[in-house]
Amino acid sequence: MDTIRLNYILHLADNALILGHRNSEWCGHGPVLEQDIAISNIALDGLGQARNFYQSAATIAGNGATEDSLAYLRDVIDFKNCLLAEVPNGDWAQTILRQFFFSAYQYLLYTKLQQSNDGQLAAIAEKSLKEVSYHLRWSSEWVIRLGDGTEESRTRIGNALEFLWPYTGELCLPAGYELDAASNGYGVDVSSLQSDWHQRVSSVLEEATLAVPETGWMQSGGKQGRHTEHLGYILAEMQYLQRAYPGAEW
Amino acid sequence: MSTTKSEWPLWEIFIRSRQGLDHKHVGSLHAADAQMAIENARDVYTRRMEGVSIWVVESRHIHASNPAEAGALYDPANDKAYRHPTFYDLPDELKHM
Amino acid sequence: MEKNLEEIFQDKIDREIRIEPKDWMPEKYRQTLIRQISQHAHSEIVGMLPEGNWITRAPNLRRKSILLAKVQDEAGHGLYLYSAAETLGISRDEMYEQLHSGKAKYSSIFNYPTLSWADMGAIGWLVDGAAIMNQVPLCRSSFGPYARAMVRVCKEESFHQRQGFEILLTLSKGSEAQRRMAQDAIDRWWWPSVMMFGPKDDESPNSLLSMKWKIKRFSNDELRQKFVDICAEQVKILGLTLPDPDLKWNEERGHYDFGAINWDEFWQVVQGNGPCNKERLGARKKAWEDGAWVREAANAYAEKRKNRQSVNAA
Numbered sequence: 092m093d094t095i096r097l098n099y100i101l102h103l104a105d106n107a108l109i110l111g112h113r114n115s116e117w118c119g120h121g122p123v124l125e126q127d128i129a130i131s132n133i134a135l136d137g138l139g140q141a142r143n144f145y146q147s148a149a150t151i152a153g154n155g156a157t158e159d160s161l162a163y164l165r166d167v168i169d170f171k172n173c174l175l176a177e178v179p180n181g182d183w184a185q186t187i188l189r190q191f192f193f194s195a196y197q198y199l200l201y202t203k204l205q206q207s208n209d210g211q212l213a214a215i216a217e218k219s220l221k222e223v224s225y226h227l228r229w230s231s232e233w234v235i236r237l238g239d240g241t242e243e244s245r246t247r248i249g250n251a252l253e254f255l256w257p258y259t260g261e262l263c264l265p266a267g268y269e270l271d272a273a274s275n276g277y278g279v280d281v282s283s284l285q286s287d288w289h290q291r292v293s294s295v296l297e298e299a300t301l302a303v304p305e306t307g308w309m310q311s312g313g314k315q316g317r318h319t320e321h322l323g324y325i326l327a328e329m330q331y332l333q334r335a336y337p338g339a340e341w
Numbered sequence: 342m343s344t345t346k347s348e349w350p351l352w353e354i355f356i357r358s359r360q361g362l363d364h365k366h367v368g369s370l371h372a373a374d375a376q377m378a379i380e381n382a383r384d385v386y387t388r389r390m391e392g393v394s395i396w397v398v399e400s401r402h403i404h405a406s407n408p409a410e411a412g413a414l415y416d417p418a419n420d421k422a423y424r425h426p427t428f429y430d431l432p433d434e435l436k437h438m
Numbered sequence: 439m440e441k442n443l444e445e446i447f448q449d450k451i452d453r454e455i456r457i458e459p460k461d462w463m464p465e466k467y468r469q470t471l472i473r474q475i476s477q478h479a480h481s482e483i484v485g486m487l488p489e490g491n492w493i494t495r496a497p498n499l500r501r502k503s504i505l506l507a508k509v510q511d512e513a514g515h516g517l518y519l520y521s522a523a524e525t526l527g528i529s530r531d532e533m534y535e536q537l538h539s540g541k542a543k544y545s546s547i548f549n550y551p552t553l554s555w556a557d558m559g560a561i562g563w564l565v566d567g568a569a570i571m572n573q574v575p576l577c578r579s580s581f582g583p584y585a586r587a588m589v590r591v592c593k594e595e596s597f598h599q600r601q602g603f604e605i606l607l608t609l610s611k612g613s614e615a616q617r618r619m620a621q622d623a624i625d626r627w628w629w630p631s632v633m634m635f636g637p638k639d640d641e642s643p644n645s646l647l648s649m650k651w652k653i654k655r656f657s658n659d660e661l662r663q664k665f666v667d668i669c670a671e672q673v674k675i676l677g678l679t680l681p682d683p684d685l686k687w688n689e690e691r692g693h694y695d696f697g698a699i700n701w702d703e704f705w706q707v708v709q710g711n712g713p714c715n716k717e718r719l720g721a722r723k724k725a726w727e728d729g730a731w732v733r734e735a736a737n738a739y740a741e742k743r744k745n746r747q748s749v750n751a752a
Contacts, residue, residue, distance in 0.1 A: 108499075112494060115493050115494065115502075115506050116493075116494060118486065118490050118493055118506060118509050118510060118513075119486035119487050119490035119509060119513070119721070119725070120490075120721065120724075120725040120728075121725065121729065122725070122728065122729025122730075122732035122733060123349070123371070123729055123732070123733055124371075124483070124513055124516060124517050124520070124530075125370055125371060125372065125377075125381040125384070125385060125517065126381075126732075127510075127513050128381075128384045128385055128510055128513045128514060128517070129380070129381065129384045131506060131509070131510035131513070132384050132388070132510070134506060135503060135506055135507060135510070138499060138502060138503045138506065139503065141499065142499050142500075142503070145499070158498075158499050159498040159499055162498075162499055163497075163498065182728070183728075183729070183732045228380075229380060232376065232377070232380075235739070236373075236735060236736050236739040237732075237735050237739075239739055239742065240734070240735030240736065240738045240739040241731065241734050241735045241738045243731045243734075243735070244731055244732070244734070244735030244738075247731070325494075328494050328495055329494060329495065331495055332495065332496075332497035332555055333497060333498070336613065336615060336616070339497075339612055339613055339615075339616060340608055340611075340612055341497035341498050341501055341555070341605075341608060341609075347737065348529055348530065348531045348733075349733065349736065349737065351521075351524065368518055368521050368586075368587070368590075369521045369524070370517060370521065371530065373733075373736035373737055373739070373740040374736075374739075374740040374743065374744075377736070377740075385514055385517055388510075388511075388514065389594070405460060407460070408458065408460050408461045408462070409462075
């Protein structure tokens with residue numbers, strides 16, 4: 092079994108799943124009906140991407156692995172998503188900004204991943220890129236709206252910026268399996284996305300009349316299974332039925 | 342204060358379901374601006390591949406004919422049957438007309 | 439003059455000509471529609487909550503996606519219906535206000551709790567089943583925007599009931615624990631679903647006028663009987679039972695007889711004493727209040743941009 096390739100794909104899948112899961116928590120509680128529908132759509136796209144990646148990972152894992160065994164039967168230490176994906180939704184500003192940071196990253200990542208020599212990954216990237224392009228546009232507009240909206244919205248997005256910024260460093264800080272995936276031609280060296288990401292993010296923040304934070308100390312560890320306290324709660328909730336009734340069909 | 346407290350404006354949504362067809366009115370929704378209205382329409386009215394193109398018009402910009410005048414506006418067309426091709430009695434041998 | 443207009447109106451209704459928003463209509467017709475359509479819209483929105491509970495706990499990725507898509511559809515349905523009501527001259531904010539103040543009602547069924555995954559199955563099968571039975575005739579409702587909204591709703595709703603039945607079918611073929619879960623869900627959701635058709639015909643004061651105006655087409659009891667007849671057969675496929683010892687095929691009537699409905703419970707829940715009334719309304723109010731600053735910000739930004747554009751143009 093190609094463990095490094097498996098880890099790489101699981102990392103992509105976990106990012107999509109955990110962020111999708113977080114976004115799905117908004118369903119029924121959005122600030123206005125139209126945006127409730129919009130954020131649920133984004134959550135659905137994430138779940139769809141996760142399923143595609145897990146299915147691809149399952150063929151490598153073998154041993155009867157399925158998309159569900161990978162999503163529902165691994166523990167916190169096995170999950171390889173970036174910390175940014177798992178931080179709580181907070182208010183609408185925090186959710187929007189988290190989505191924006193992530194979409195900008197996924198947009199650049201999937202664009203390059205289309206060149207993967209793994210046909211399946213390239214195909215998933217191509218399909219996902221269309222979805223992410225929309226997420227990026229939608230979230231950029233909201234960041235601008237909130238930054239340049241009212242005094243309150245400006246304060247809130249400013250707080251979100253302060254809170255989330257330290258989690259953005261990990262996005263373009265490659266783990267061992269990413270470097271290996273890149274040198275073998277099926278993955279992307281995310282450190283090569285850093286300057287593009289920073290430039291895109293800066294231009295939107297500027298349009299939102301927000302100051303781009305200094306790049307200070309950054310949190311990391313998610314890609315290696317060292318998570319925030321939040322992921323444990325996400326998994327406890329998400330995996331409860333699979334854990335309580337082992338082997339059951341649903 | 343009062344302007345920011347108020348409801349987002351209402352927009353009428355028109356969708357072209359397939360290339361080659363007219364845009365058709367499908368319903369309405371609320372949005373703060375035109376860009377948002379288009380995106381909301383995409384999320385609300387095209388979740389099941391219903392469209393390839395979207396028009397949005399703020400509802401207050403729609404001018405409608407008055408139903409009370411329906412008689413004066415539309416009935417006069419009823420007796421102009423000569424505008425329809427079936428009005429003309431032509432021999433069957435005549436093809437392609 | 440007034441009488442004349444009313445005659446023309448009723449004549450249109452009788453000839454199955456749809457009424458459109460700008461047409462003359464009796465004030466009572468307008469008010470009845472606003473009440474019914476907004477109540478229907480509120481039901482969709484509040485109805486997102488009991489199922490929304492389980493999105494984060496759905497047992498596999500396929501079910502998770504389906505459930506999220508379904509609950510999201512309900513938001514869409516609420517939106518179509520609010521839009522239809524808005525053509526009658528009431529704003530969505532006013533309707534929300536009526537919901538939040540308790541003045542407007544929504545379907546009582548959503549005041550019951552979702553306690554297990556099997557509830558997603560029972561809601562899809564029974565609650566959506568009952569809703570569809572109510573809604574299909576509304577596609578021919580005399581008010582054009584309502585009828586058109588319902589066509590869209592019904593088209594989307596058909597997968598909702600099927601996914602619910604599929605959940606129950608899978609559970610019914612599963613372990614003992616899963617069968618118990620499924621039966622318990624049916625036991626809890628059956629009677630509230632039967633009550634969804636509303637009071638008995640002779641205790642439903644608004645029904646007669648609504649039938650005359652073709653806002654509704656079948657009486658509460660007619661639809662309820664049809665629902666019972668269908669479910670009594672479908673439950674056999676699940677190998678489970680409906681919790682009604684009096685449920686029995688009546689050859690003479692060509693229908694199933696069924697037991698007495700607990701109308702006291704029905705009215706208690708309507709009046710706010712259901713198990714989850716406070717939670718449901720509380721969740722809706724919280725979402726609305728927490729979202730106020732977001733809505734204001736979007737307005738303020740749109741305003742600023744418009745002003746900048748007009749400055750640039752000048």
